[in-house]
Amino acid sequence: MGNIMAVIPAAGIGSRMGSGIKKQYLMLGNMPILARTIRAMEDNPEIQGIVLVVGPGEEAYCRDYILAGKAFSKVMAVVPGGDHRQSSVYNGLSFLPGETQLVLIHDGARPLVQPGEISRVIEAAREVGAAALAVPLKDTVKVVDCRGWVQSTPPRESLWAVQTPQVFRYGIIMEAHRKAREAGLLATDDCALVEFLGGPVKLVAGSYENIKITTPEDLVLAEAFLSRRRG
Ligand SMILES: Nc1ccn([C@@H]2O[C@H](COP(=O)(O)OP(=O)(O)OP(=O)(O)O)[C@@H](O)[C@H]2O)c(=O)n1
Numbered sequence: 001m002g003n004i005m006a007v008i009p010a011a012g013i014g015s016r017m018g019s020g021i022k023k024q025y026l027m028l029g030n031m032p033i034l035a036r037t038i039r040a041m042e043d044n045p046e047i048q049g050i051v052l053v054v055g056p057g058e059e060a061y062c063r064d065y066i067l068a069g070k071a072f073s074k075v076m077a078v079v080p081g082g083d084h085r086q087s088s089v090y091n092g093l094s095f096l097p098g099e100t101q102l103v104l105i106h107d108g109a110r111p112l113v114q115p116g117e118i119s120r121v122i123e124a125a126r127e128v129g130a131a132a133l134a135v136p137l138k139d140t141v142k143v144v145d146c147r148g149w150v151q152s153t154p155p156r157e158s159l160w161a162v163q164t165p166q167v168f169r170y171g172i173i174m175e176a177h178r179k180a181r182e183a184g185l186l187a188t189d190d191c192a193l194v195e196f197l198g199g200p201v202k203l204v205a206g207s208y209e210n211i212k213i214t215t216p217e218d219l220v221l222a223e224a225f226l227s228r229r230r231g
């Protein structure tokens with residue numbers, strides 16, 4: 001089966017949410033968003049350990065508010081993040097034991113991922129080395145210049161919105177992060193770093209419910225998805 005570890009980057013400031021409390025600590029249903037995300041990873045029997053990456057100085061708050069009393073048994077470490085998502089992920093990856101085989105990277109702000117989605121992306125990464133959940137775009141996309149003039153309209157059939165989890169062989173993702181740092185490349189997802197190395201990345205069809213909580217209306221949507229799941 002192999003040794004699978006999860007890294008959860010949760011060190012962002014949530015500028016687009018604009019809430020007083022950072023979005024990962026806001027309640028969704030009866031649980032903070034980040035606790036719900038950790039629960040999804042905990043409940044997957046293939047994941048053996050979890051590294052949680054939080055804002056520098058928030059480690060104790062996380063232990064007391066997010067982890068305490070929730071019977072999380074797989075969280076191995078709570079480590080400080082960096083200025084960008086990429087550096088936060090790198091800090092988490094650097095903590096993992098050398099014998100790690102596969103690493104699953106999942107945004108702390110994506111609490112609605114479902115068990116089957118996690119398993120499918122793990123399976124794909126086991127086969128090809130790098131895989132991510134994604135959904136086909138529903139809207140037509142325009143490429144624009146900095147003044148809003150349309151430059152082109154890419155064919156929608158070729159456009160997918162990538163999500164997390166993104167799962168990698170440990171050696172591949174460590175090399176990708178190191179090479180990106182050397183080259184000064186900053187990307188918003190981890191697959192892009194593997195693509196930069198020329199490595200293959202497989203997308204696995206996910207669900208439109210696996211949203212990243214980014215702006216206030218995402219919270220409304222997430223509450224609706226949650227109550228539909230509760231029946
Ligand atoms: N320096 C950073 C920035 C982001 N993240 C994490 O990466 C995930 C995806 O990022 P995003 O939704 O963009 O979160 P924020 O950076 O917090 O939001 P914003 O861009 O609106 O400030 C989140 O779980 C976020 O906490 C992180 O660990 N470290």
Ligand SMILES: C[C@](O)(CO)[C@H](O)COP(=O)(O)O
Nearest residue numbers: 085107162163164188189212
């Ligand atoms: C990793 C990610 O969630 C995939 O959709 C996304 O790229 C994060 O980007 P953000 O700009 O930090 O929200």
